Structure formats: structure tokens, C-alpha cells
Amino acid sequence: MMAQRFDLFVIGTGSAGTTVADQCRQAGWRVGIADDLPFGGTCAQRGCDPKKVLVGAAELAKTSQRFYRTHILDAAGQINWAQLIDFKRTFTDPVPQHMESWLHSIGITTFQGPARFKGDQSLMIGETEVEAEHILIATGSTPAPLNMPISGKVYTSDEFLNWDTLPKRVIFIGGGYISLEFAHIAHSAGAQVTILQRGPQILPGFDPQMVERLRQYSMAKGIDIHLNTEVTSIEGIIGDQVVHTVDTFHNAQSFAADRVVHGAGRIPNLSHLHLEHAHVPTTLRGVTVNTNLQSLGNAHVYAAGDAADTPGLPLTPVAVMEGNFLAAHLLGNHPKPLDYSAIPTIVYTNPALARVGMLEEEAQAQGYSLQVLTAETTSWYSSRRVLSPLSAFKVLVDRDTDKIVGAHVLGPHAEEVINIFALAIRSGITRTELRRMPFAYPTGASDIAYML
Ligand SMILES: Cc1cc2nc3c(=O)[nH]c(=O)nc-3n(C[C@H](O)[C@H](O)[C@H](O)COP(=O)(O)OP(=O)(O)OC[C@H]3O[C@@H](n4cnc5c(N)ncnc54)[C@H](O)[C@@H]3O)c2cc1C
Ligand SMILES: NC(=O)c1ccc[n+]([C@@H]2O[C@H](COP(=O)([O-])OP(=O)(O)OC[C@H]3O[C@@H](n4cnc5c(N)ncnc54)[C@H](O)[C@@H]3O)[C@@H](O)[C@H]2O)c1
Numbered sequence: 001m002m003a004q005r006f007d008l009f010v011i012g013t014g015s016a017g018t019t020v021a022d023q024c025r026q027a028g029w030r031v032g033i034a035d036d037l038p039f040g041g042t043c044a045q046r047g048c049d050p051k052k053v054l055v056g057a058a059e060l061a062k063t064s065q066r067f068y069r070t071h072i073l074d075a076a077g078q079i080n081w082a083q084l085i086d087f088k089r090t091f092t093d094p095v096p097q098h099m100e101s102w103l104h105s106i107g108i109t110t111f112q113g114p115a116r117f118k119g120d121q122s123l124m125i126g127e128t129e130v131e132a133e134h135i136l137i138a139t140g141s142t143p144a145p146l147n148m149p150i151s152g153k154v155y156t157s158d159e160f161l162n163w164d165t166l167p168k169r170v171i172f173i174g175g176g177y178i179s180l181e182f183a184h185i186a187h188s189a190g191a192q193v194t195i196l197q198r199g200p201q202i203l204p205g206f207d208p209q210m211v212e213r214l215r216q217y218s219m220a221k222g223i224d225i226h227l228n229t230e231v232t233s234i235e236g237i238i239g240d241q242v243v244h245t246v247d248t249f250h251n252a253q254s255f256a257a258d259r260v261v262h263g264a265g266r267i268p269n270l271s272h273l274h275l276e277h278a279h280v281p282t283t284l285r286g287v288t289v290n291t292n293l294q295s296l297g298n299a300h301v302y303a304a305g306d307a308a309d310t311p312g313l314p315l316t317p318v319a320v321m322e323g324n325f326l327a328a329h330l331l332g333n334h335p336k337p338l339d340y341s342a343i344p345t346i347v348y349t350n351p352a353l354a355r356v357g358m359l360e361e362e363a364q365a366q367g368y369s370l371q372v373l374t375a376e377t378t379s380w381y382s383s384r385r386v387l388s389p390l391s392a393f394k395v396l397v398d399r400d401t402d403k404i405v406g407a408h409v410l411g412p413h414a415e416e417v418i419n420i421f422a423l424a425i426r427s428g429i430t431r432t433e434l435r436r437m438p439f440a441y442p443t444g445a446s447d448i449a450y451m452l
Contacts, residue, residue, distance in 0.1 A: 014041020413444025
């Protein structure tokens with residue numbers, strides 16, 4: 001059978017792939033797209049969106065428990081896990097059908113199945129061959145292989161988000177985003193949780209002082225966090241999952257739980273693509289690309305999102321930003337170069353910790369004359385009003401230009417406040433201008449004047 005021909009063929013229906021597919025199709029291109037999983041990608045089905053549905057309930061339960069303890073509420077909220085997962089499914093279940101209908105409605109040809117390269121410009125999706133002038137690899141990421149002896153069961157984040165019952169005891173391998181967020185959710189829903197992190201700090205990309213406050217608070221609440229503790233093997237022993245670790249001083253320890261969750265990092269999802277058939281080189285961080293997101297080995301191939309080796313973190317706003325850039329580039333609209341500075345990121349613990357721009361250490365190393373504005377803010381109105389026991393901030397200002405170069409916010413409004421700092425940094429708004437901004441009051445943003 002003759003191969004179907006497209007101007008653009010996209011592998012992956014997540015944030016990066018659909019952004020490019022949509023814009024190229026709107027410009028009249030013949031566009032095909034494939035996914036081996038139900039359409040819609042990670043963020044909407046197995047990542048950000050379902051995760052935050054659980055985070056919302058966890059926050060509500062914790063806040064109500066605080067108000068109950070101070071006799072302001074007559075009852076404290078408890079999470080019904082099965083109901084919460086059902087509620088989550090009302091968001092995730094419709095995604096594939098919505099996505100596929102939308103793709104069809106705008107005239108994109110869809111293929112269900114794993115795509116693999118056959119040649120420089122040709123792919124097989126199952127038994128169907130397609131050819132394209134441009135091919136976009138937007139295949140996202142997948143849990144990193146755990147290179148250790150495993151005889152027990154290790155659950156992925158995808159599986160955690162679909163647990164019908166919450167086990168009593170859960171161990172999280174690794175101390176990054178997934179472990180911290182899921183541990184806070186599971187703990188709020190009544191589980192005993194343990195985090196085993198091999199490095200000296202949980203959440204290595206975040207401000208060390210804010211992280212330490214979050215760690216101490218989490219420990220005080222009953223989340224058991226072990227630093228410098230590397231998981232070396234996992235055994236299933238009658239009813240228990242036993243996790244063996246070794247610490248920095250070579251001391252061995254074992255931890256038992258009902259279930260063990262993989263939070264030990266993700267890698268670009270490239271292994272099934274047969275990239276060697278298309279001369280597409282990769283690194284451990286993804287497909288090697290130039291500043292136009294074009295493969296260094298094959299000018300017909302591009303990569304974006306988690307699958308591309310770019311300076312951006314594997315986050316949804318980065319996938320969308322790269323998608324928008326690539327669509328404009330392919331359509332000949334000469335977009336401005338990609339700007340990876342000051343992209344905000346948040347770990348949705350309770351409370352959340354947010355970062356945008358540089359860490360203090362990075363700014364010092366770059367020779368900025370820094371003014372470091374930092375305080376613990378649990379006595380502030382915005383925290384006391386919701387009985388928040390943990391809030392703080394650190395803002396880094398360049399004395400020479402009065403510009404903000406980094407902001408780190410921990411507390412109940414961190415997730416919205418950080419976007420305002422991102423806007424300020426990306427638009428070059430000075431500290432003085434931001435301090436005088438008449439934000440609506442009382443809001444998280446109206447705290448900014450007091451931070452500066
Ligand atoms: C648990 C979790 C929580 C997260 N929370 C957040 C958050 O709060 N905020 C945030 O910004 N980011 C978050 N992320 C990260 C975010 O989800 C990703 O950065 C983003 O989804 C990447 O988009 P993408 O388009 O690159 O890839 P994806 O959305 O992963 O899409 C890739 C698609 O390609 C498909 N695919 C892969 N290989 C093939 C193949 N060979 N053939 C056909 N199809 C294929 C996959 O099935 C998938 O649908 C989270 C991630 C996880 C796992
Ligand atoms: N809120 C968000 O934006 C959000 C949420 C979840 C995931 N994500 C994205 O997904 C990516 C993957 O998340 P993640 O939490 O899996 O990875 P991560 O890279 O954030 O953290 C993994 C941690 O596991 C540790 N580790 C690895 N192997 C270990 C072992 N054997 N024993 C003990 N510790 C070990 C590593 O040192 C590392 O600190 C993130 O980098 C992020 O970009 C984002």
C-alpha cells in the first residue's frame with residue numbers, strides 16, 4: 001500500500017505536539033498525528049491536571065483540620081479516597097474523546113498506535129506507513145529505569161493517580177516533585193508516608209532555605225523524610241514491600257510499606273522510536289536539537305517538550321512555549337529566539353513552594369550585586385487568615401538595575417504570586433515599579449509590596 005503523505009507528522013498528542021499540529025493545520029498544512037496511549041498527553045491525563053484535583057482536596061482537608069483544632073469549625077474534613085479518584089476521573093476520562101474529536105474537527109488525520117521511524121522521512125504506525133516533509137518528535141517522558149534488583153512491585157505516578165484504595169503505608173523513592181507532591185496528598189488522606197532521597201536535599205532545584213523549612217514542616221506533620229539515602233533494591237516479602245537503602249556512610253537500612261512509588265526521575269520517551277533509522281542523535285536529556293528545535297542529524301526532524309534536549313525543564317509551560325515557537329518557525333514567521341529564563345515552577349506540596357528566575361547561589365556566581373529580601377511570613381494577615389503554619393519568601397534584586405532576578409515563595413498564595421514575579425522578571429519591571437503596583441486587596445499579590 002502507498003504511504004500517506006503529510007506536510008507535518010507529529011508523534012505525541014501532548015502539550016507540545018498538539019500546539020504545533022494545530023497551528024500548522026490552521027495555516028493549511030496536511031497534518032497527521034499519532035499516539036500510542038489514549039489521546040491527550042501526560043499533563044491532562046496523568047500529570048498536572050489530575051494531580052492538582054487531588055491537591056485541592058488535600059488542601060481543603062488540611063485547612064479544615066486546622067480550623068477544627070482551633071474550634072472555628074465544628075468538624076474536620078476527611079478525604080474519601082475512592083470518591084476523590086472518581087472525581088478525578090470526571091476530568092481525565094473525557095480527555096481522549098474530546099482531543100480526538102477536536103483534532104478531526106480541524107482536519108488533522110489521527111493514528112492510534114506506536115510510531116517508529118522507517119527512514120529519514122518515513123514512519124510506521126503499526127502496519128501503516130506515513131511520509132512527511134517535517135516530523136515532530138513530541139513523545140514526552142517516562143519513568144527512568146530503576147537500575148537495581150527489584151522483586152516487588154513499584155508503582156508509577158500514572159498508577160498512583162488511579163489507585164482505588166489508599167494503602168496504609170507508602171514509600172516514595174526519590175525526593176523530587178512527584179514524591180513530595182504525592183507524599184503530601186497521601187499523608188493528607190491518612191497514609192503513613194516515607195520519602196527516601198539519595199541527595200543531601202529534597203527538591204534540588206529549589207531555594208535551599210525554603211526547602212529546609214518545607215522539609216522540617218513536613219517531618220513535624222509526620223512525613224518521614226530520609227536524606228542521603230539511596231534505594232538499592234526492592235523486595236516483595238509476604239504482604240510487605242521492603243526497600244533496602246544505603247546512606248552516604250555506607251550504612252544499610254530497610255524500610256517496609258504496603259506500596260512503593262517511583263519518584264526517582266523521568267527520562268525522554270525515545271526508546272521505541274528506532275531513531276537510528278532516521279539519523280537522529282540523542283543525549284540522556286532528549287533529541288539533540290539546534291536553536292530552531294531541529295535535529296542535528298536530520299533536517300526534516302524536530303523535537304519539542306520533554307522529548308527534546310533543550311535548556312528548559314520538563315514542564316508543561318516549556319512544552320507549550322517550544323510548540324508555539326516551532327509552529328511559528330515552520331510557518332516562516334521568524335519567531336524571537338526561545339527564552340528559557342524566568343519560567344516559573346511550583347511543587348504542589350501543602351503549602352506549595354514556587355520558584356522563578358535564579359537561585360541565590362546562581363546569582364552570586366554570576367556576579368550580581370544582590371540585595372536579598374527574605375522573611376518568614378506566618379504572622380502576616382494572608383497566612384493567619386487561613387491558619388497557614390508555614391510561609392516565607394526570598395526575592396533577589398540586582399542593586400545595579402533595581403530589577404528582580406529571582407523569587408522564591410513558600411505558602412498559601414505562592415502559586416499565583418510567583419506568576420506575577422515571572423511577569424516582572426520577563427518584562428523587566430523594576431522592584432520599585434512592582435512595589436507601587438496597585439494590586440487588588442487583600443490578595444496574595446497585595447503582599448508583594450511588603451516583600452519588596
Ligand atoms: C505526575 C506528574 C505531574 C506533573 N505535574 C506538572 C505540573 O504540575 N506542572 C507542570 O508544568 N508540569 C507537570 N508535569 C510535567 C508535564 O506533564 C510535562 O512536562 C508535559 O506533559 C510534557 O508535554 P509533552 O507534550 O512534551 O509530552 P506528553 O504530554 O507526555 O505527550 C507525549 C505523548 O507522546 C506519546 N508517545 C510517546 N511515544 C510514542 C510513540 N512512539 N508513538 C506514538 N505516541 C507516542 C505519549 O503516549 C504521550 O501521549 C508533571 C508530570 C508528571 C508525570
Ligand atoms: N509540579 C510540577 O511541575 C511537576 C510535578 C511532577 C513532575 N514534574 C516533572 O517531572 C519530572 C520528574 O519528576 P520526579 O519527581 O520523578 O523527578 P525529579 O527529577 O524531580 O526527582 C527525582 C529525585 O529522585 C532521586 N533519586 C533517583 N534515584 C534514586 C534512588 N535510587 N534512591 C533515592 N533517590 C533517588 C534523585 O536524586 C532526584 O532528586 C520533574 O523533573 C518535573 O520536571 C513536574
